Amino acid sequence: MHPEVLAMLRIAVVASPPVSMFNLAIPELLFDKVRVDGEPGYQVVICAPDPGPVPTTGALALHVPHGLEALREADTVIVAGTGEPFAPDPRVLEALRESAATGVRIASICSGAFSLAEAGLLKGRKATTYWEHAEEMRRRHPDVDVRGDVLYAQDGQFLTSSGYAAGIDLCLHIIRTDYGAAVANEVARLALVAPVRPGGQTQFTRTPLPPERGTACADTRGWAMRNLDKPLTLTDLARHAGVSVRTLTRRFHAESGVSPLQWLLHQRIERARELLETTRLPMDQVAAASGLGTADSLRAHLVRRTGLTPSAYRAQFSRHTAASAAGMKQPA
Numbered sequence: 001m002h003p004e005v006l007a008m009l010r011i012a013v014v015a016s017p018p019v020s021m022f023n024l025a026i027p028e029l030l031f032d033k034v035r036v037d038g039e040p041g042y043q044v045v046i047c048a049p050d051p052g053p054v055p056t057t058g059a060l061a062l063h064v065p066h067g068l069e070a071l072r073e074a075d076t077v078i079v080a081g082t083g084e085p086f087a088p089d090p091r092v093l094e095a096l097r098e099s100a101a102t103g104v105r106i107a108s109i110c111s112g113a114f115s116l117a118e119a120g121l122l123k124g125r126k127a128t129t130y131w132e133h134a135e136e137m138r139r140r141h142p143d144v145d146v147r148g149d150v151l152y153a154q155d156g157q158f159l160t161s162s163g164y165a166a167g168i169d170l171c172l173h174i175i176r177t178d179y180g181a182a183v184a185n186e187v188a189r190l191a192l193v194a195p196v197r198p199g200g201q202t203q204f205t206r207t208p209l210p211p212e213r214g215t216a217c218a219d220t221r222g223w224a225m226r227n228l229d230k231p232l233t234l235t236d237l238a239r240h241a242g243v244s245v246r247t248l249t250r251r252f253h254a255e256s257g258v259s260p261l262q263w264l265l266h267q268r269i270e271r272a273r274e275l276l277e278t279t280r281l282p283m284d285q286v287a288a289a290s291g292l293g294t295a296d297s298l299r300a301h302l303v304r305r306t307g308l309t310p311s312a313y314r315a316q317f318s319r320h321t322a323a324s325a326a327g328m329k330q331p332a
Contacts, residue, residue, distance in 0.1 A: 008043055009178060012074035015048045015064050016082045016092055016115065018055040023080035023109045024062075026167040033187045034175055041179055045070045049089045057083040068095040074104060076174065081110030081163075085133065086140070088115040096121060100157070107159035107174065109167035116158060117141040125155035130163030168193050180317070181274040217241060217252050224264060228271050228291045234260060268292050269301050276314045283310050 013027050027044055034041030047066040048054045054062045068091060071077050077099050079092070096119040100106055108116050113129040116122050117137065126145040129137050134148030147153050152161035152170040161170035172193075176184035220241040224232060237260050238248040252260045272290035275281055281289065287298035295310070302310050 008040055009075045010073055011042050011044045011076050011078060012070045013044060013046050014068070014071070014077065014079045014092060014095075014112075014115075015046055015054050015062070016079070016089055016112075017048070018057045018083040019048075019062065020081040020083070020110065021056050021058055021060060021062065022164065023112070023167055026109065027078055027171055029191055030168065030171040030175065030187055033190045034179065034183060036179060036183065041175075041183070045074070047071065049091045068092065071095045071099050071104075074099070076105045076107065079106070079108040079112035079115045081108075081112050081130075085111035085114040086136070088118050093119040103157060105157050105159070105174075107161070107170060109161050109170060110163045113137065113160040114140075116160065117144050121158055122155075122160070125158060126153050127155065127158070127160040128153045128162050129160060132163070181270070181277045185270070185274065217248070217255055220248075221256075221263070225267060228268055229289050230291065232264060232291070237264075265301070269305050272298055272302065272310075273306075273313065273317075276310055277317045286310065
């Protein structure tokens, strides 16, 4: 969605028993942290086919006060994963079909994708689910283009994510779509999770930015983030950390899961994406401000990361008009 005027959007999360508590916690955690001009960006409502006590996949009991009528007021519907994904409640399927007919964005986390498929919403579309369920999805729904090795997939108004923490990536992607990179990355920082990751990233390989596992290099990472526009080298980073290049590389990889230069390139590309989304800076200035050097270098890295040229990326994801309409201050 690309709202011309930024207003609070409504999220309805469907809890089909036995629901995954972790799946339910993800939308609540992330969407609740969105603030635009100091105001909440989302209202999140948890609903179930039968309001009241809802069984979970764990030992905890859950009370859900809202029924499926909540979907009628939602801008986005998210179906949480369940311990019994292969026989979804017919009432959930009908509610999903009704929402889809109105053009509402519908998403799923983990095994929730089976509800979308059973409702007929994924026919002929690309979708994903938890990798252990991918073959079962193909068997039960051969008309779905199952991408079993990605974090999340979007096809039109329908979004699906793979298992567990990939729901975080999906929700951050939704926030970025609605409010832009700056807001999504701030939510990621507040929630202590990795920044927005591309949906095409594989489920099986190490992520570009795994969760940080230490603080020895934290000051140097922060310093580098404040100096992305400068031509930083390994020597510069090691000098700031007060250690040798070899020690820095070892510590950095132990804490971040990637080399210092891999981490630095990731941050530069993310800064460039944010500037493309939130400013009207010329491409050479975006490249310089993000430390990517030239417009040609910016283009090469962005195409490799997103499949889009800088101009195409700005045209698709720019938030300048929406931010201006809401009176938001534009970054310099």
